[in-house]
Amino acid sequence: MSNPTPAQPATTTDTFNGADAMVRMLxxxxxxxxxxxxxxxxxxxxxxxxxLDHGMDHILTRDERSAAYMADGYARVTGRVGVCEGPxxxxxxxxxxxxxxxxxSSIPVLGITSDVSVGSRGKFPLTELDQQALYKPxxxxxxxxxxxxxxxxxxxxxxxxxTTGRPGAAxxxxxxxxxxxxxxxxxxxxxxxxxxFPAYRSAPDPVEVEKAAERLAAARAPVIICGGGVVIAGAxxxxxxxxTQLNAPVCTxxxxxxxxxxxxxxxxxxxxxxxxxxxTRAVVAxxxxxxxxxxxxxxxxxxxxxxxxxxxxxxxxxxxxxxxxTNYRTDVALVGDARLAIEALNTALHGMLNQPxxxxxxxxxxxxxxxxxxxxxxxxxxxxxxxxxATPIKPERVVDALNRLLPARAIVVADPGTPCPYFSAYFNAxxxxxHFITNRAHGALGYSMSAAFGAAIGxxxxxxxxxxxxxxxxxxCGELETIVRRNVPLKMIVFSNAVYGWxxxxxxxxxxxRYFSVDFNRTQHAxxxxxxxxxxxxxxxxxxxxxxxxxxxxxxxxxxVDVISQELQDTAVPVSQWMG
Numbered sequence: 326m327s328n329p330t331p332a333q334p335a336t337t338t339d340t341f342n343g344a345d346a347m348v349r350m351l352x353x354x355x356x357x358x359x360x361x362x363x364x365x366x367x368x369x370x371x372x373x374x375x376x377l378d379h380g381m382d383h384i385l386t387r388d389e390r391s392a393a394y395m396a397d398g399y400a401r402v403t404g405r406v407g408v409c410e411g412p413x414x415x416x417x418x419x420x421x422x423x424x425x426x427x428x429x430s431s432i433p434v435l436g437i438t439s440d441v442s443v444g445s446r447g448k449f450p451l452t453e454l455d456q457q458a459l460y461k462p463x464x465x466x467x468x469x470x471x472x473x474x475x476x477x478x479x480x481x482x483x484x485x486x487x488t489t490g491r492p493g494a495a496x497x498x499x500x501x502x503x504x505x506x507x508x509x510x511x512x513x514x515x516x517x518x519x520x521x522f523p524a525y526r527s528a529p530d531p532v533e534v535e536k537a538a539e540r541l542a543a544a545r546a547p548v549i550i551c552g553g554g555v556v557i558a559g560a561x562x563x564x565x566x567x568x569t570q571l572n573a574p575v576c577t578x579x580x581x582x583x584x585x586x587x588x589x590x591x592x593x594x595x596x597x598x599x600x601x602x603x604x605t606r607a608v609v610a611x612x613x614x615x616x617x618x619x620x621x622x623x624x625x626x627x628x629x630x631x632x633x634x635x636x637x638x639x640x641x642x643x644x645x646x647x648x649x650x651t652n653y654r655t656d657v658a659l660v661g662d663a664r665l666a667i668e669a670l671n672t673a674l675h676g677m678l679n680q681p682x683x684x685x686x687x688x689x690x691x692x693x694x695x696x697x698x699x700x701x702x703x704x705x706x707x708x709x710x711x712x713x714x715a716t717p718i719k720p721e722r723v724v725d726a727l728n729r730l731l732p733a734r735a736i737v738v739a740d741p742g743t744p745c746p747y748f749s750a751y752f753n754a755x756x757x758x759x760h761f762i763t764n765r766a767h768g769a770l771g772y773s774m775s776a777a778f779g780a781a782i783g784x785x786x787x788x789x790x791x792x793x794x795x796x797x798x799x800x801x802c803g804e805l806e807t808i809v810r811r812n813v814p815l816k817m818i819v820f821s822n823a824v825y826g827w828x829x830x831x832x833x834x835x836x837x838x839r840y841f842s843v844d845f846n847r848t849q850h851a852x853x854x855x856x857x858x859x860x861x862x863x864x865x866x867x868x869x870x871x872x873x874x875x876x877x878x879x880x881x882x883x884x885x886v887d888v889i890s891q892e893l894q895d896t897a898v899p900v901s902q903w904m905g
Contacts, residue, residue, distance in 0.1 A: 341513065343473040344373035344504040346516050347437070349513050350480035351377045356408050358399060358782055359383045360392040364412020366439035370503035384782065384811065389416050389827075391775040394764075396434045398776030399783040400427070402759050404521050404559075406487055407779065410437040414452025417459065417498075422769050425463045427861065428494035429766030430580065433487035433522050433555055435495050436460075442502035443471060446783040456498040463769060465493030466842020472624055473506035474802035477513050484519035491645040492522045492557065502735015523558055526748050527668045529642070529659035537657040538673035540614060542683075544638070546690035547573045548612035550596065550626065553580035554643065560664035561585065561757035564618070566671050570678065572692040573616075574608050574699070578626045579749045581619070582761045587753040593696040594703060597626040598901045599765075600749025606632060614638040619663045622652045625765070628901060643664045676700060710897055713787060714867045717891045720744075720898075722867055724751045726874050727790065735788040737761050738777035740766035740797040742827050743820045743893050748792065750899040771800025778804065781813050788878065790816045796825050798850055805857035808883045816877050817854075817885040823847040826893025833894040834903050850887040852891030861885040 341349070347370060351359070359381055363371055374383055386392040389411035396407030405429070409726045410418045410801065417438040427434035430741045441450040441635065452524040457469040466486035468479050476499075480840075483495035518524050541547055549571075555564055564584055568575050568591045576596040577584050585592040594605045606628070615633045619642065620626060627633070630652055641649045642659040659666045677683060711725035724747050727737065732754055745763050754760035762780065764772040777791035793801075798819050808815050849862035860880050862873040877884035 338778065341507065341508055341510045341783060342369070342373070342504065343470075343476055343499070343506050344369040346378060346473070346508055346513050347480070347499060347504070348373045348377050348379055348381075350477055350515060351408060352381060353513070353515035354480070354484050355405065356381055357405070359408045360386055360395040360399070360411060360779065360887045361410035362386050362389050362392055362412070362416060363658060364416050364439065366413040366441060366501045367410065369501065370410070370439060370499070384807070385714065385805055386775075388801070389535065390422050390771065391801060391804045391807070393420050393427070393434065393436060394772050394775035395779030395782070397423055397427045397430075397432055398762060398779030401433055401737060401762055402430050402787075403783040405783075406484060406520055406522070407432070407434040408437070410439075412452070413438060413440045414454060417454065417456050421459065421463065424460070424496060426764050426766050426769065426772070428464050430764070430830070431492045431553060433494065435483055435487060435497070436464075437497050439504070440469070440498050440500045442472070443500045454494070460496040464496045465491075466495040468496075468857075469498040470500060470503050473503050473508045474512065476503070476508070479514055480808045481519070488519050488522040488524040497725035498514055523644070523662060526662035526665055527644070528669060529661035531669070533657055533659055534666070534669045534673050537616075537659055538670055538677055540638060540640060540657060541571060541616065541670070542677045543686065544614035545686040545688060547571055547614045547616065548609055549573055549575045549582040549616045549618060550577070550609070550620055551575060551584035551618045552578045552620025554663045555584040556662035556759055558619065558644075560618075560667050563619045563664055563671060563788065565589070567674070568692070569666050570674055572689075574696040576605055576691040578610060578620055578716060579745065579763060579765045580654075582752075583758050585753060586755055586757045588755055589757075591696050593699040593855070595749045596632070598628055599625050600746045600899055601628075601901060602703050602706070602899050603633050604699040608699050609633055610631065611622060611690065611695070612637055613885045614640065616640040616642070618642045618667065619644070621648050627652065628896040650795060661849040680901070686716055693792040703750070706897075716865065716867065717822065717889050718864065718867045718870065719891055720747045721751065721890070721898060722870060723792075723820070723888055723890070724748060727873055728753045729879060730871070730874055731790070732788055735760065735790065736777070736780050736784065737790045737792060738773045739763040740770060740773040740793040741765065742770060742794040742825070743797060743822070743890070744773070744792040744794065746899045770794075773803055774801045778808055778813060781815050786814065790818065792818045793820070794826060795819055795821045795823060795848060795850065798848070802853060805859055805883075807855060809858040812882060814881060815883050817859075819850045819885065819887050820890040821847060821850055821887050822890050822892045826894050829892065830894040830898065830903050853884060854885040854887075856878055859883045859885050861887065863887040863889070865889045
């Protein structure tokens with residue numbers, strides 16, 4: 326990814342107010358797009374955006390939640406900080422879900438919220454709330470501006486915090502009156518390098534690298550489990566080299582998809598309770614050593630800390646030292662950037678494995694064979710379901726069609742309900758990198774459409790597909806107007822089954838099928854989309870699915886396919902608690 330070149334500092338002849346300074350600071354940090362929604366307390370900022378020549382594109386959204394999700398998707402595909410903004414009061418509360426998701430997913434998103442005037446605090450002005458307290462536990466860095474001269478320093482601190490170490494979200498509260506006060510233009514400057522992530526990479530201790538290499542070289546059946554940190558660090562090529570040296574199978578978390586291309590001979594697939602299947606679980610079960618990379622080894626990935634077993638050697642690479650040793654006793658910890666750590670490990674391993682007389686353990690596991698078996702068994706289970714002509718349409722048929730029809734470098738963005746486990750288990754991207762996105766940190770509905778829009782803005786030369794359940798569609802369909810207004814050729818698929826499927830499936834298996842308050846009326850999603858100006862198709866017959874998807878992909882504008890699909894509790898969904 327190319328790094329944006331910050332503009333030069335402002336000249337001392339310019340006249341600046343606080344809103345001007347905020348706009349210039351964003352410009353100087355290489356910001357090209359801002360997603361947001363207007364409000365009374367934001368008027369000076371909007372006026373500065375209108376008056377100044379800054380080269381940034383402000384995208385008006387219909388909901389502040391959407392603005393934050395758009396900034397999230399944008400950041401994931403560009404490697405640049407995503408920026409969203411909203412007004413005080415309700416706007417500040419609506420922006421929060423997107424910043425929480427980005428922060429926990431290690432994605433740098435800056436949320437800027439305007440606020441009541443400093444002089445009005447404590448006098449019960451409309452929309453007053455303690456924004457700094459609200460955002461403090463849920464962002465990596467957060468501040469409220471009290472004086473205009475604090476704006477440049479606050480923005481510099483926010484960008485530094487978001488892009489260094491473990492990336493995360495930041496929040497700046499900008500009061501109305503401060504936006505109108507004057508400041509010295511000479512203070513308006515940005516530190517180069519903080520507009521993209523990861524910035525200021527750090528490498529692990531060389532002594533620990535040697536220890537890790539020795540353990541890997543001595544292991545009979547090493548397995549690598551990759552989280553989102555591999556893709557964030559741009560470590561895919563280095564990972565390929567490491568896995569190839571060791572002939573070790575690679576498994577990924579849901580967020581780690583793309584660490585290797587899905588057709589790589591050492592990629593065994595997603596593991597864990599969401600998207601993992603018995604064949605990939607078996608790969609981890611036979612390991613005598615597991616190397617976690619950019620992965621928190623949380624409950625979903627490790628089957629609630631049962632897989633890998635407690636007697637397995639654990640090596641762990643992570644940029645955040647607090648992640649390592651939290652859930653597993655760790656034999657060797659490598660604290661640092663994933664790419665630098667893997668590259669150092671590759672060098673150390675190459676030296677060891679090529680020493681005269683060096684031999685790897687007897688009965689060394691064949692990683693390629695293990696990965697091939699996992700993929701083959703998974704495909705054998707998946708293929709008949711994908712070919713089924715039963716109605717309602719099986720979700721497997723939709724995933725299979727997209728695997729066949731999508732062009733290279735396409736990006737699929739899935740909501741956490743029905744789409745997530747299916748696309749985690751069965752979606753195949755032919756190249757490594759960020760080609761699958763879902764919000765696994767907190768799993769809020771309504772993410773996919775907006776995050777996919779942000780991804781399409783950030784990577785306009787890729788086909789971007791949003792897949793969502795009808796529950797999520799209800800959260801976010803107002804953004805169809807934004808998509809049409811901006812003429813973004815986003816492709817959307819709705820799994821229409823008139824149920825909050827994840828909860829109903831849980832009620833089936835864990836509560837003796839006592840279904841309560843999870844079903845709702847079916848919406849004519851295609852007709853809703855058409856009312857907004859989106860080209861749309863409704864598919865009930867599985868035999869018609871390919872034709873509708875092809876037509877949607879060929880359409881030169883936004884398009885939506887409404888798929889009448891199986892209810893989740895009746896499917897063969899790859900979620901371990903429901904599979905028995």
